[in-house]
Amino acid sequence: MALIGILGGMGPLATVDFMERVIALTSSAGASRDQQHLELLVAHLPHIPDRSEAMLGNGESPLPALLRGIDMLNRNEVELIVIPCNSAHYWYDAMRTHSRAPIIHIAEASVAAVPEGVSRVAVLATGGTFRSGLYQRMLVARGLESVDPDAATQEHIDACIREVKAGRIGISAEHLAAALDWLLAHGAQAIVWGCTELPLAAREMDVPAIPVIDSTLELARATVSYGLARGWNSPR
């Protein structure tokens, strides 16, 4: 049994959404019975301190709790770890060094999915992730320009994320629409949902007809590709 470890609960609905994408992608690849799916161990740990607040210097570091989650997954002999939370990847290097199992980087998978021909990309993410420069550095490395939100737009993005975490998807979509309006008016040619709460809000609105890169989906694609390439969908 090859287990894929998911360090999740950041937030809860985003983890469920991620699992649903993994299952749907595995079905699309031909699974029609339970026994043809990938085996997962999900450490769903919503008590991990808020990542964005910590990056902004307002709260306890989540790193000890993140490492406890990584340890739990490794103790159970997972062969791969994925973390459906962009902000947690601020601590990627520390987790990667600490982990026996490899960890797929959600932002790497997402930036790699920006299509050719696009030059100006808006990444919507938590205030902490934005301030950390996590995505901007990766965009620059690919020769792409980041369309950065102004303070009011970032407030809409943070409010959207907060409302999804509270289970209020309707209101969250209104904040997301406001943020998108500003980013498109400022030249974004593609957008990245750089926080795994955002695709949940986006389901409830009309998304503009430009390329949309969904970090939850890109992480799920990378996870399923990794597992299927190794035959992990078949009982051993």
Added chain:
Amino acid sequence: MALIGILGGMGPLATVDFMERVIALTSSAGASRDQQHLELLVAHLPHIPDRSEAMLGNGESPLPALLRGIDMLNRNEVELIVIPCNSAHYWYDAMRTHSRAPIIHIAEASVAAVPEGVSRVAVLATGGTFRSGLYQRMLVARGLESVDPDAATQEHIDACIREVKAGRIGISAEHLAAALDWLLAHGAQAIVWGCTELPLAAREMDVPAIPVIDSTLELARATVSYGLARGWNSPR
């Protein structure tokens, strides 16, 4: 950190649906931030042999694999175990005896939710669960009568479950509607989704205006009540 263990993947979408209900019920109880949710460890093990086939004498027993899952959860010190798969509860006594952590019984939670005033109940479940008499015994113990499907109706129920497991929800709902027509025509005054795939099919159809007991929801309610009563939604 108090962890609730979920032995899941039976099937994959049913486990995701169960987690979503747990999260929604916790939100309804007041959680508005990640840190106010319950911590879960989900052993999502779809390679466990088919439960219904084994009960019908057509396949390998899932019991060794179920016990490995129970062991994995106990090794990680979960304080409660839930299994969002009705058919797996055919082996409940063996799992319960084997487990340090208590296990909530999905069929007990579901039968307890049949409202007063109803006397004839149709439980829709896998062919194996039906043949095992798991639900019928519990209904009788509550003084309720079971409306049993004929062979053609049971075939529709099994086909519905199979299509959900294959991710083909549209077709699954057609089979479910056919089964319901027969059961209502034969006197059912309430129905129980006695298989955790069925609520996923039911979302895509008009459900009759009689009491519907959803085993996924009842297990989620019992789980959330158990956890919130013990304060497991707060970081320790």
